[in-house]
Amino acid sequence: MGVTIRVDLGPRSYDIVIGPGLIAQAGAHIRRLDPKSACAIVTDTNVARHHLGPLTASLDAARIRHASIMIEPGESSKSYAGFATVCDAILSGRFERGDFVVALGGGVVGDLAGFAAASLKRGMRVVQIPTSLLAQVDSSVGGKTAINSPVGKNLVGAFHQPTLVLADVGALDTLPRRELTAGYAELAKYGLIDDAAFFEWLERNRAAIVAGGPERIEAIAQACRSKAAIVARDETEQGDRALLNLGHTFGHAFERLTGYDGARLVHGEGVALGICLAFRFSTRLGVGTGQDADRVARHFQAAGLPTEIRDVPGFNASPDAMLDAIGQDKKVQRGSLTFILAHGIGRSYIAKGVDAADVRSFLTDEMGRN
Numbered sequence: 192m193g194v195t196i197r198v199d200l201g202p203r204s205y206d207i208v209i210g211p212g213l214i215a216q217a218g219a220h221i222r223r224l225d226p227k228s229a230c231a232i233v234t235d236t237n238v239a240r241h242h243l244g245p246l247t248a249s250l251d252a253a254r255i256r257h258a259s260i261m262i263e264p265g266e267s268s269k270s271y272a273g274f275a276t277v278c279d280a281i282l283s284g285r286f287e288r289g290d291f292v293v294a295l296g297g298g299v300v301g302d303l304a305g306f307a308a309a310s311l312k313r314g315m316r317v318v319q320i321p322t323s324l325l326a327q328v329d330s331s332v333g334g335k336t337a338i339n340s341p342v343g344k345n346l347v348g349a350f351h352q353p354t355l356v357l358a359d360v361g362a363l364d365t366l367p368r369r370e371l372t373a374g375y376a377e378l379a380k381y382g383l384i385d386d387a388a389f390f391e392w393l394e395r396n397r398a399a400i401v402a403g404g405p406e407r408i409e410a411i412a413q414a415c416r417s418k419a420a421i422v423a424r425d426e427t428e429q430g431d432r433a434l435l436n437l438g439h440t441f442g443h444a445f446e447r448l449t450g451y452d453g454a455r456l457v458h459g460e461g462v463a464l465g466i467c468l469a470f471r472f473s474t475r476l477g478v479g480t481g482q483d484a485d486r487v488a489r490h491f492q493a494a495g496l497p498t499e500i501r502d503v504p505g506f507n508a509s510p511d512a513m514l515d516a517i518g519q520d521k522k523v524q525r526g527s528l529t530f531i532l533a534h535g536i537g538r539s540y541i542a543k544g545v546d547a548a549d550v551r552s553f554l555t556d557e558m559g560r561n
């Protein structure tokens with residue numbers, strides 16, 4: 192039933208295993224990596240309720256010492272305070288440099304635990320056990336770890352590749368529907384970046400993927416193959432890897448201007464809206480077509496994702512405030528704006544030196560759409 196994908200990074204290579212029942216087998220997998228290691232599990236209270244018991248049982252069965260560190264669910268845990276709490280808890284649990292930090296949860300747990308692992312004792316090993324769709328197709332793979340600063344999202348972090356990724360698709364059965372939908376945006380992103388055939392396949396199979404079953408495993412595997420290939424080409428984002436930010440420059444600005452309040456907008460929703468804007472902006476700049484922009488919006492709308500600014504409840508920031516928030520994004524270099532734009536579906540590219548005035552007038556029109 193399972194699929195294994197290798198991320199090829201020389202001495203930092205690792206496997207992504209995708210399939211059902213992997214949390215219950217985690218102990219055996221970790222024992223195979225290192226029979227003498229101990230595990231500092233980082234998880235949040237939502238995930239712990241459903242999945243911590245089976246994980247600790249499997250570590251017990253493999254005779255692996257473990258301790259669990261619980262964080263509050265939500266983006267606000269990716270903070271300096273959250274980072275300090277996790278680091279201090281791991282240190283006081285007397286874990287060695289060679290032990291594992293095990294990140295059991297969504298992207299918040301993965302980013303926070305991953306950054307703690309990168310920092311503690313100048314680098315502990317990390318096993319990612321992603322439990323949200325977003326984390327399974329994106330954040331658990333590729334080694335980006337970070338916390339947020341009051342200045343902006345993900346601005347304090349490090350590249351730190353995991354030693355193993357166990358994507359247990361069964362964990363998605365307890366994921367709230369809204370989070371599953373949000374993760375779908377990151378899944379579709381891979382088709383939109385450079386794989387039009389995958390996007391077409393998603394158009395035909397979205398309902399089956401949402402329902403579970405073999406299409407879900409295949410979709411996650413294909414996303415991980417894409418991400419693994421991009422990361423292998425450009426581990427530290429000197430070039431191509433920036434394509435993974437499709438929709439994120441706009442998306443992060445919406446997240447910022449809604450105060451990272453998950454009740455209003457979660458990350459994947461911001462990405463869906465951001466991707467729609469990137470395609471419409473591409474059309475406006477004359478580099479993409481309106482048909483493709485409409486097709487993307489139709490797909491996301493059918494999935495239940497936001498595609499228009501008015502879909503964000505109570506959003507009334509001005510175009511200038513939007514531009515300001517975009518300017519905080521770390522992809523801005525020396526005053527010129529970098530966006531991921533698209534010549535079409537599966538034909539995204541990195542556009543440097545985008546004129547802020549074009550962005551402002553585009554956003555002004557977008558805010559007037561209804």
Ligand code: NAD
Nearest residue numbers: 237264297298299300322323325329330335362365366458
């Ligand atoms: P999240 O970790 O907040 O999870 C979403 C919600 O679902 C949380 O309330 C969580 O408790 C709950 N949850 C997760 N798995 C569950 C399960 N199986 N059952 C029940 N509840 C479950 O958010 P996310 O969407 O997974 O990740 C978003 C974060 O990922 C953002 O901080 C973003 O910046 C980061 N991210 C990082 C990368 C990267 O490359 N490092 C890439 C994309 C996103």
Ligand code: ZN
Nearest residue numbers: 329377458462
């Ligand atoms: Zn993302």
